Amino acid sequence: MTTVHSLPVPGARLHYEVRGAGPLLILVGAPMDSGPFTPLAEALADAYTVVTTDPRGISRSTVDDPDRDATPEQRADDLRRIVTSFGExxxxxxxSSGGAVTGLVLAARSPQYVRTLVAHEPPLLTLLPDARERLAEVEEVRRTFLAEGQGAAWAKFLAAAGTPGPGPGPDQAPPPPPSPxxxxxxxxxxxxxxxxITHHRPSLEALRTGGTRIVPAAGGTSSGQTAHRAAAALAENLGCGLTVFPGGHxxxxxxxxxxxxxxxxxxxxAPA
Structure with missing residues (x-):
């Protein structure tokens, strides 16, 4: 059974869903909402109380001021508030992705709230040897969005990430237009x-010494892509291995x- 909840937090109202019973496990993305996590949540609900959530400003998690930036620090505090709402x-x-950055911020600032964090392909561009070039690409994506709109911006985003989206084949209809x-x-x-998300500089010393078990992770089919490289850089900086999961980003x-x-x-x- 799935239950749906709403939690007021400073500047926003969070939507989250709960399945199963057992130790508390939160699955979180950014900007991805809770929907794509549903099959994974259902596969884990026999052993865990699994929480999926829409990050503030996305889908059903509304913000008071949609013209303000939403930061990893805000989302980390949102995550903390969800944990404490269970009395845990x-x-x-x-x-995953920006959600891994959210988890890293919470583990660095308030490690007592996170037992184990599996940080799957956090796009921490600041850890890469070519950080200047990658961050410049992000700024170009944003400029393109402001000047030309989403279509051109997403094309540049996917190219910078190393995951250009496939176009329709010769006998395929183009994808439907996006919903509102x-x-x-x-x-x-x-x-x-x-x-x-992309400009975040993780507090590596706090992550090393804070007490949360950090498991950097990446996809088995995303090698060479920017987020995979960033996950590997995180593992190297923390002095631990990179766990490889099925699939890509x-x-x-x-x-x-x-x-x-x-x-x-x-x-x-058990930790090594």
Missing amino acids: ESADVFG EQEANGAFMLGHMLRG AGFAEHPAAFAGLLRDVLVR
């Missing part, structure tokens, strides 16, 4: 989330059963 002292967290919600989510991401949605099996193993594995 801590949770395990699986964060997708349009709004895309605009909020490009205008108010992208820079904060969104492997949890592509292969939920296999992904859930490995995630279970990672969460119960």
